[in-house]
Amino acid sequence: MARRTGLPKFTVPSLTPQQGAEVAGVLQERLNSLNDLALTLKHIHWNVVGPHFIAVHQMLDPQVEGVRVMIDQTAERIATLGVAPVGTPGALVAAREWDDYSVGRAEALDHLGALDLVYQGVISAHRQAAKDTEESDAVTNDLLIGHLHELELFHWFVRAHLESAGGQLSTQSATTEKEAAGKKRTP
Numbered sequence: 696m697a698r699r700t701g702l703p704k705f706t707v708p709s710l711t712p713q714q715g716a717e718v719a720g721v722l723q724e725r726l727n728s729l730n731d732l733a734l735t736l737k738h739i740h741w742n743v744v745g746p747h748f749i750a751v752h753q754m755l756d757p758q759v760e761g762v763r764v765m766i767d768q769t770a771e772r773i774a775t776l777g778v779a780p781v782g783t784p785g786a787l788v789a790a791r792e793w794d795d796y797s798v799g800r801a802e803a804l805d806h807l808g809a810l811d812l813v814y815q816g817v818i819s820a821h822r823q824a825a826k827d828t829e830e831s832d833a834v835t836n837d838l839l840i841g842h843l844h845e846l847e848l849f850h851w852f853v854r855a856h857l858e859s860a861g862g863q864l865s866t867q868s869a870t871t872e873k874e875a876a877g878k879k880r881t882p
């Protein structure tokens with residue numbers, strides 16, 4: 696956790712300063728992840744081209760709005776726990792353990808294949824964070840579960856474009872964004 700020094704001077708009632716710091720640390724990682732996701736969604740909104748442009752372009756803005764609300768809630772929960780949320784881009788890049796989104800101008804299904812992997816990463820980490828705070832802070836756990844309701848819905852919107860009538864995902868075995876982008880759905 697960049698810039699975090701020592702324990703908070705106060706935290707929410709019934710948590711120790713140590714617990715407050717630990718929960719805030721979990722949330723700082725989620726804050727980084729959500730800030731990265733909001734920027735990535737806008738990047739796709741601007742770079743998607745081809746016959747399905749307008750559907751994907753327009754689908755993404757409500758997702759950006761939803762994620763921005765989650766970002767604000769996450770940062771304010773960190774502050775409520777007595778810790779300073781870190782929202783600067785340099786700190787995000789220094790702390791993150793994933794690579795920058797790797798697809799530039801590309802067709803809708805290419806971006807959606809890559810975005811499927813992005814959502815898989817964000818949601819898995821969010822679920823882990825919810826699990827990690829289940830015992831120590833029910834309020835933070837509830838916040839993260841609330842985010843997951845929406846993140847998993849957004850992920851389904853993306854996946855529905857990649858799905859065949861038989862329920863197969865065209866990106867099933869892809870492990871990188873570029874690989875996922877190269878797989879087109881076959882009817």
Ligand SMILES: [Fe+2]
Nearest residue numbers: 740741752756
């Ligand atoms: Fe726009």
